[in-house]
Amino acid sequence: MPSLAIHHVLDSLAVGGAETLVCSLARFQQQAGHRVVVHCRAASGPLAHELQTAGIPVLLHNAPSRRLTLLGLFRTFRRYRPDVVHCHNIAPTVLAAPVARIAGVPCVVSTRHGTVTRSRRRERKFWLAARFCWRVVAVSHFAAQQLASGPWARPDKLTVILNGAALPPALRAGLPLTSSPRPFTLISVGRLHRVKDFPSLLRAVALATASFPHLRLWILGDGPERTQLESLASELGITHCVKLLGARNDVGRWLAQADVFVLASLSEGVPIALLEAFAAGLPAVVTAVGGMPEVVQCCGAGVVVPPSQPEALAQAILDLAHSPDRLKTLGELARGCYARHFTLERVAADYLRLYMERLAPHRP
Known part of the structure; x- marks a missing residue:
C-alpha cells in the first residue's frame, strides 16, 4: 500500500468523541507509514500535545479575517501537497473542502460525526461545500438516513463507515x-x-x-x-x-x-x-x-x-x-x-479503502 500524505481538518483538539477518534486515527495512520498533518480551524486544545509528542504537526488556522484564513490554508495545502484532505464535521468542511480542491488536492472527504443539525442554514452551507468532496461519511446507518433526508443533501455522495475506538x-x-x-x-x-x-x-x-x-x-x-x-x-x-x-x-x-x-x-x-x-x-x-x-x-x-x-x-x-x-x-x-x-484498525482500513477508490485512477 502506498504512503499517503493525509491532512485532517477539525474545529479544535479539545477533549471530545470526534476529536479523540481523529487523534487515534491520525496516530494509527502515521504508524502505518503515512505522512499525517492535523489542522485546527478555531483552536488547538489538550489533545494537540499528544499528537505533537507523536511527531504529528498540528497547524492552527485562526487568522484575524476569514480571507486571511482561507489564504493561509490554500498556501499550506500548496506547500504540503496532500493526497487526502479529510474534514470532520460542518465548519471544517465549509472552510477547507473548497480550498483543498482549488489547491489541487485529489481526494477530499468529509465525515459527519453526528446527525442533522437544527440549523437549515448550516446544513445548506455544508452541502454546498460537500460538492467539493469525493464522499461524505456518516458514522452510522441512522445518521446516513437523516443526512440524506435534508433538502440540500447529496445522497449519491454519502457512505457509511461505523466509528471505532482505540483500545484504552x-x-x-x-x-x-x-x-x-x-x-x-x-x-x-x-x-x-x-x-x-x-x-x-x-x-x-x-x-x-x-x-x-x-x-x-x-x-x-x-x-x-x-x-x-x-x-x-x-x-x-x-x-x-x-x-x-x-x-x-x-x-x-x-x-x-x-x-x-x-x-x-x-x-x-x-x-x-x-x-x-x-x-x-x-x-x-x-x-x-x-x-x-x-x-x-x-x-x-x-x-x-x-x-x-x-x-x-x-x-x-x-x-x-x-x-x-x-x-x-x-x-x-x-x-x-x-x-x-469497532476496532480502530477496522476504521483505518475502511478510510484507506475510501481514499484509494479516489486516488487509484490518479496514481501510476
Missing part, C-alpha cells in the same frame, strides 16, 4: 479487575452538557437506589453543567453514591472496574465512549438516539430505553443489577462485538 491503554495492559467486594458500579463518560442529559441519569440512580442501595455512579467528563449536576445530586440525596470525576486521560482504568456503562443522551452519533466500554466488556444501557441503538442491538450487548425517561433507565439498571448471569453474558457479547466491528 489500561485495557491493553490487561489491568486486573478488583476482587474485593464493591458496590454495583455504573459508569458514564461524556461532556457535562445539556445534550448528554445527565440530570435524567441522576434521577434514574435516585430511583434505583431506593430499592438497590448497593449501587454507585461514576461520571467521567467536565463541562458547563457541573455545578447544576452537583446541586441536583445533593437535592436527590445521592451525593454518597455519585462521583463526578472530571475529565480523565485514564478512562480505561475506570471502565475496567465498573459493571455497566450508561448514556442518557438526547442526541448522539456513535459515541467513542460506548465503543471503549464494549472493549472493556461492559454491557450498556443507552437511550434510543442517534447510532446508539444500532451499535447496541447489532450484537445484543445491552439495553435501549427511551430518552428523557428516568423510570425506564432505572428499571433497565435494576434488571442488570439483579441478573449477574445475564450481566456476564452481555459483557462477553460486548467484548466480542468490539473485536469484530
Whole structure:
C-alpha cells in the first residue's frame, strides 16, 4: 500500500468523541507509514500535545479575517501537497473542502460525526461545500438516513463507515479487575452538557437506589453543567453514591472496574465512549438516539430505553443489577462485538479503502 500524505481538518483538539477518534486515527495512520498533518480551524486544545509528542504537526488556522484564513490554508495545502484532505464535521468542511480542491488536492472527504443539525442554514452551507468532496461519511446507518433526508443533501455522495475506538491503554495492559467486594458500579463518560442529559441519569440512580442501595455512579467528563449536576445530586440525596470525576486521560482504568456503562443522551452519533466500554466488556444501557441503538442491538450487548425517561433507565439498571448471569453474558457479547466491528484498525482500513477508490485512477 502506498504512503499517503493525509491532512485532517477539525474545529479544535479539545477533549471530545470526534476529536479523540481523529487523534487515534491520525496516530494509527502515521504508524502505518503515512505522512499525517492535523489542522485546527478555531483552536488547538489538550489533545494537540499528544499528537505533537507523536511527531504529528498540528497547524492552527485562526487568522484575524476569514480571507486571511482561507489564504493561509490554500498556501499550506500548496506547500504540503496532500493526497487526502479529510474534514470532520460542518465548519471544517465549509472552510477547507473548497480550498483543498482549488489547491489541487485529489481526494477530499468529509465525515459527519453526528446527525442533522437544527440549523437549515448550516446544513445548506455544508452541502454546498460537500460538492467539493469525493464522499461524505456518516458514522452510522441512522445518521446516513437523516443526512440524506435534508433538502440540500447529496445522497449519491454519502457512505457509511461505523466509528471505532482505540483500545484504552489500561485495557491493553490487561489491568486486573478488583476482587474485593464493591458496590454495583455504573459508569458514564461524556461532556457535562445539556445534550448528554445527565440530570435524567441522576434521577434514574435516585430511583434505583431506593430499592438497590448497593449501587454507585461514576461520571467521567467536565463541562458547563457541573455545578447544576452537583446541586441536583445533593437535592436527590445521592451525593454518597455519585462521583463526578472530571475529565480523565485514564478512562480505561475506570471502565475496567465498573459493571455497566450508561448514556442518557438526547442526541448522539456513535459515541467513542460506548465503543471503549464494549472493549472493556461492559454491557450498556443507552437511550434510543442517534447510532446508539444500532451499535447496541447489532450484537445484543445491552439495553435501549427511551430518552428523557428516568423510570425506564432505572428499571433497565435494576434488571442488570439483579441478573449477574445475564450481566456476564452481555459483557462477553460486548467484548466480542468490539473485536469484530469497532476496532480502530477496522476504521483505518475502511478510510484507506475510501481514499484509494479516489486516488487509484490518479496514481501510476
